[in-house]
Amino acid sequence: MKTTLWEPVSTEKTKMEELTRIINNNHSQSINNYEKLHHWSINHIPEFWEEIWNYCEIVHSESYTQVVDDVKLMPGAKWFTGAKLNFAENLLRFRDDRVAIKFKSEDKSVRELTYLELFQEVEKVSNYLRDLGVQKGDRVVGFLPNVPEAVVAMLATSSLGAVWSSCSPDFGTNGVLDRFSQIEPKVIFSAYGYRYNGKHYDSLKKLNGVLKELPTVQKVILIDNHNSDEINPKFEFISYNEILDSNPKPIQFEQLPFDHPLYILYSSGTTGLPKSIVHSAGGTLLQHLKELHFHCDLKREDTIFYFTTCGWMMWNWLVSALSIGSTIVLYDGSPFYPDGKEMWKLAEELKFSVFGTSAKYIDACREHNIFPSTFSKLPKLRSILSTGSPLVEESFEYVYKHVKRDVHLASISGGTDIISCFALGSPTLEVVKGELQCRGLGMDVHSYDENGNAIIEKKGELVCTSAFPSMPVYFWNDRDGSKYKNAYFSTFPSIWHHGDFIRISEKGSLKIYGRSDSTLNPGGVRIGTSEIYRVVNSMDIIEDSLVIGQEWEGDQRIILFVLIVDDLPLEKDMIDQIKFQIKNSCSPRHVPSKIIKVKGIPYTINGKKVEIAVKNIIEGRTVTNQDSLSNPETLNQFRNIPELLN
Numbered sequence: 254m255k256t257t258l259w260e261p262v263s264t265e266k267t268k269m270e271e272l273t274r275i276i277n278n279n280h281s282q283s284i285n286n287y288e289k290l291h292h293w294s295i296n297h298i299p300e301f302w303e304e305i306w307n308y309c310e311i312v313h314s315e316s317y318t319q320v321v322d323d324v325k326l327m328p329g330a331k332w333f334t335g336a337k338l339n340f341a342e343n344l345l346r347f348r349d350d351r352v353a354i355k356f357k358s359e360d361k362s363v364r365e366l367t368y369l370e371l372f373q374e375v376e377k378v379s380n381y382l383r384d385l386g387v388q389k390g391d392r393v394v395g396f397l398p399n400v401p402e403a404v405v406a407m408l409a410t411s412s413l414g415a416v417w418s419s420c421s422p423d424f425g426t427n428g429v430l431d432r433f434s435q436i437e438p439k440v441i442f443s444a445y446g447y448r449y450n451g452k453h454y455d456s457l458k459k460l461n462g463v464l465k466e467l468p469t470v471q472k473v474i475l476i477d478n479h480n481s482d483e484i485n486p487k488f489e490f491i492s493y494n495e496i497l498d499s500n501p502k503p504i505q506f507e508q509l510p511f512d513h514p515l516y517i518l519y520s521s522g523t524t525g526l527p528k529s530i531v532h533s534a535g536g537t538l539l540q541h542l543k544e545l546h547f548h549c550d551l552k553r554e555d556t557i558f559y560f561t562t563c564g565w566m567m568w569n570w571l572v573s574a575l576s577i578g579s580t581i582v583l584y585d586g587s588p589f590y591p592d593g594k595e596m597w598k599l600a601e602e603l604k605f606s607v608f609g610t611s612a613k614y615i616d617a618c619r620e621h622n623i624f625p626s627t628f629s630k631l632p633k634l635r636s637i638l639s640t641g642s643p644l645v646e647e648s649f650e651y652v653y654k655h656v657k658r659d660v661h662l663a664s665i666s667g668g669t670d671i672i673s674c675f676a677l678g679s680p681t682l683e684v685v686k687g688e689l690q691c692r693g694l695g696m697d698v699h700s701y702d703e704n705g706n707a708i709i710e711k712k713g714e715l716v717c718t719s720a721f722p723s724m725p726v727y728f729w730n731d732r733d734g735s736k737y738k739n740a741y742f743s744t745f746p747s748i749w750h751h752g753d754f755i756r757i758s759e760k761g762s763l764k765i766y767g768r769s770d771s772t773l774n775p776g777g778v779r780i781g782t783s784e785i786y787r788v789v790n791s792m793d794i795i796e797d798s799l800v801i802g803q804e805w806e807g808d809q810r811i812i813l814f815v816l817i818v819d820d821l822p823l824e825k826d827m828i829d830q831i832k833f834q835i836k837n838s839c840s841p842r843h844v845p846s847k848i849i850k851v852k853g854i855p856y857t858i859n860g861k862k863v864e865i866a867v868k869n870i871i872e873g874r875t876v877t878n879q880d881s882l883s884n885p886e887t888l889n890q891f892r893n894i895p896e897l898l899n
Contacts, residue, residue: 389414511535
């Protein structure tokens, strides 16, 4: 029995309805609901994306000659051929006194930056980078907390046509090097430190270790944000404030092709270094604006917040709201410091229109009996966005009972791989408990069975059967494109296979059931098993190991199975040591929830660990093709493990 929790009172003034009217008028259609609009958008892909380009008034110096060459060419479809534009110029189209960024950290009051001030800072940093010799195609990276300077650095980088990449400062030295060493950055932005959960953490020691292994770095730019008088860097740098003291020259926005690289994001696999995923300026811009304008109904007078770090793609997504002229809110710190109420109080204080967070955060608020409606008035709050993992039904009910009854709750799903969403919300549709409202406009998403047949009302694999602008341009250092093809197109040739289990209803709503592959997704942050293996398998006490993600209480937790040398017992101090090493070398997100001793690790005949088979056993699914295993008898030990029941 489906339970409707919210229905729109009126949709006439939404941008989604405005877009529907435009398409009806321009293309002689009579579309009167979202499902028909989506159907038109995936059957008229060039026309649809041209309408998005026009509506969003993409700032460009040269127009396109063709929207897309072949929507069934995946990978390889070419978008908006001939167009020239600059990503930063599109995000800096407003230069007035409206607040562009509001920033809050655990230990500081709210800081504001107007659109004019933002432009002026970007102008100075852009000119400094240009004088330094940064050119289009060069890589500039951030090892930064979620501060306004990170936005400025990214925009300054993209204004030159250079490529931006970032890592959260809670990553260990090895985790940072696994990413940055692949792309050989010329400049690195960092901060003295950051605060989390009431504690100060020094970033400089890690940074020093990173710089020793990054010979390509020509300049370090340090943001003076924490106790700088007490810390003496062991390397040469220039202060960010010193750059701001300079006299700026007029900014020059490099005009570049639609598919020119903008961002490098990272997604790990089961082997090797994290995949370095290159996203284009035009594809990122167009996809983000489609989602912000129509699926979020975002307007200039709105204030939008997403709880994120600079290392999660939702940061990139949030920043794109600057192109609409909205106010974006950045928060740096723990969402539960000091008492678990801070984010909701901030929503009231700063008058959030859109509140974005993870399903894990909403679940945690529910579990800790945090009831925002009792201490925060949220008259401006129109939408709550939840991503990272499936939002459980109990959390849907929690939002409407204990946060706000009249709010559009949109559970959304996509990922780093596409820097956007496959499924999300619409302000024109009802909210049903436990469901994602709809497939994204222009996203030809289906559920496939194991034979590649589209299915309805049954669980299958999430696929996308037509190209879309925000597909990766390529993977860094993947000269023949084999890594790219193997990542998404090896299961169903020429069809994007995302690695999620999904069910699509007759009316077009969706349910996401978690990962169908071996990628880990704790708290909505996708990480690969390879990074954990590299740490664990280097420890003398560990003979072998296997990592899986167990679906647990609407999220996913990491489970590490270890084969101990000489069959020694797994003691508490050994568990603590393993967790410490993983946290120190990778990040806190990589630390397993459970570490369990086993007698053997299952392998295929050709020597690959069988993570998916073990995951299926633990979650009660059938394991097929055991004939491909060299030691199938080892699978039995993973059945009915008591430690995995709590």
